[in-house]
Amino acid sequence: MNHIFKPGDKVQLTGPKGRLNTVTLVPGGRFGTHKGDLMHDDVIGQPEGSIIANQNGIEYLALKPLLTDYVLSMPRGAAIVYPKDAGQIVVEGDIYPGATVIEAGVGSGALSSYLIRAIGPEGKLFSFEKRDEFAQIAQANVANQLGYKPQNWSVILGELQTALPGAVADASADRAVLDMLAPWDCVEAVANALRPGGLVIVYVATVTQLSRTVEAIKDHGGFTTPNAWESMVRGWHVEGLAVRPDHRMIAHTGFLLAARRLAPGAVLPEFKQRRASKSDFSQEDMDIWLPGAIGQRPISEKKLRKTVRKVTQEFDEREN
Numbered sequence: 513m514n515h516i517f518k519p520g521d522k523v524q525l526t527g528p529k530g531r532l533n534t535v536t537l538v539p540g541g542r543f544g545t546h547k548g549d550l551m552h553d554d555v556i557g558q559p560e561g562s563i564i565a566n567q568n569g570i571e572y573l574a575l576k577p578l579l580t581d582y583v584l585s586m587p588r589g590a591a592i593v594y595p596k597d598a599g600q601i602v603v604e605g606d607i608y609p610g611a612t613v614i615e616a617g618v619g620s621g622a623l624s625s626y627l628i629r630a631i632g633p634e635g636k637l638f639s640f641e642k643r644d645e646f647a648q649i650a651q652a653n654v655a656n657q658l659g660y661k662p663q664n665w666s667v668i669l670g671e672l673q674t675a676l677p678g679a680v681a682d683a684s685a686d687r688a689v690l691d692m693l694a695p696w697d698c699v700e701a702v703a704n705a706l707r708p709g710g711l712v713i714v715y716v717a718t719v720t721q722l723s724r725t726v727e728a729i730k731d732h733g734g735f736t737t738p739n740a741w742e743s744m745v746r747g748w749h750v751e752g753l754a755v756r757p758d759h760r761m762i763a764h765t766g767f768l769l770a771a772r773r774l775a776p777g778a779v780l781p782e783f784k785q786r787r788a789s790k791s792d793f794s795q796e797d798m799d800i801w802l803p804g805a806i807g808q809r810p811i812s813e814k815k816l817r818k819t820v821r822k823v824t825q826e827f828d829e830r831e832n
Contacts, residue, residue, distance in 0.1 A: 515560045517574065520659070523555055524581060525564075526573040534577055534585065579629065582657045583622045587819045589649040589811060592622035593691055593715060594765050596745045602630050604770055605687055605713040609635060614680060614688040614705060616640040616672040616698065621650030623691060628654065628662050637665045638680055640672040645816045652823035673701040683707045691715040696728035703734045708775040715766050722767045735771040736780060742767050 517523060517537060525533045525543065535543050541552035548568035555564050555574050562574050580595045593601070601623065607613060609632035618624055618641040627637050641647040647667050655661045668675050672692070685705045690698060695714045702712050712735070716722050726738045746761040774780060 524577040589646040590619035611686040618650040621653035688712040706773040710773040713770040738771040740769040
């Protein structure tokens, strides 16, 4: 991999007080601040990790942004899967080079970026998205991050449960990653697409979504008992002997659950544990805890159109 900055590269500049700025390098361009201008030509041709001074001698650390840096700052249509959860999905979902992976929905392309990297050029990613605007934003975000449009990534418009059978052959997918409002509606379609031993991993926001998805997977009968968890990240302040937890932490963002596909005709042994009967909850119980009911505001159509224009313009300018 080329570690020398060249025109068109993104560079993350860390300046005074640790402030971060990310710019795209253009010959003759300049990064202007009230402390003076840093010329792009002074960065182009330098290796990553260089210290570059602006016209007034103010020094900046120049590095290429990490994928995590890009994901946290990318233009968004739908909410993103945060890096701490994406890491869990890639590891606990056992996403490996060469794997055939199903993803729904595509959102803003954050998780897609991690999946594309994990499967490598020999793998295949099939992403399903209901909203055309979200699909456009995701594809532009991924292309802007990579610098090209990956040929092993197919973005398919439509509901997963109806579009999946025509896009992925039965028992051919290795993994399925679901980040959607009602994943329980897709259990049958995902079960048909996964090979024996394949794995489904689901990301949901609320406990009721978690419960309903687990029950749907158990009711299907073609999976192992789902395993559910959440991850939290707490940073630490470390300076000499002043070592303490940070006052803020990245706590709950979502729940994850995973299950393995059984072989055709296999029946999972029944373990001694009580399952809630269907009379223990109603549709109304489910509905009042869905994101819309608890105040999760959808993105406005105006903002969505603006985001589409922004991300597609950036890639068009790079190409030209």
